[in-house]
Amino acid sequence: MFNNPEQFANATKTLFDLQMQTFNALATKAVQGVEQVVALNLATAKQSMENTLEASRQFSQAPDPKTAIDALQARVQPGVTEATAYGEQLKQIIGDIKSEFEQAADTHLAEAKNTLSALIYDVTQNVKPGQENAVEIIKAAIENAFKGYEQVTQSTRDAMRRVEEEVARATERLKAAQSQAPTSH
Known part of the structure; x- marks a missing residue:
């Protein structure tokens, strides 16, 4: 068992440092992922705005209504393709994260x-008669701390898996929309 309170304090500090x-x-890792998603969103927004301005220019300069409608329809397929590419990039970022x-x-x-x-090994060494209960309490505390640590890690993994699944579903919906989009004439 810990021979003095300083050993126990050091063991506790080591555990805390490891958790930190x-x-x-x-x-x-989470912040880096958010930065990547923000960069992707900014690039996508910029491209979308440029595409919208170009479509508006073509629409406003069309000599007749049919040409205007054709210009708008010609923008549908590339827009869906860009959305699908965005979904794929987002899926890749999430997968990497x-x-x-x-x-x-x-x-x-x-x-x-x-x-x-x-730590548990240190706790169980040099146990003096009458200290068995204290050893069990310390061991239980250490094991419970580790179980909590594992639970947080597993919960985080589950959350990441759910995000990845949602991105995959959204990407599949975009692909389906792309296959159903009208093609330009």
């Missing part, structure tokens, strides 16, 4: 497991 490193790594996130979580989870195993 994991949360910092995961938060960094998920992969990096899981890799960081797995690495930190393995480190946490090793650290906690060492």
Whole structure:
């Protein structure tokens, strides 16, 4: 068992530091992903605005109504194609974030497991008669901390999986819309 309160404090600090490193790594990955999505959205908005201005110019300069309608219809297919490309890019970004996130979580989870195993080993060494209950309480606290750590990691994985599934569904809807869009004459 810990021979003095300083050992227990150091063990607790190590566990806390490990949790903070994991949360910092995961938060960094999340922020990087948000930055990528924002960049994609800005580029898409800019392209969309340029396309809308060009379509408006063609519409307003059309010599007759049929030419104006043809110009608008000619913009439908490229718009759907661009939306599909956006969906694919978003799907790729989300997939990359998920992969990096899981890799960081797995690495930190393995480190946490090793650290906690060492802490439990330290707790169970040199147990003096009458301290068995204290050892069990400390072991339970360490194991519960690790279970909480695993649960947070799993919840995050589940959330990332749900986001990835939603992006995949949206991309499939865009592809379906693309296949049903009228083609230009």
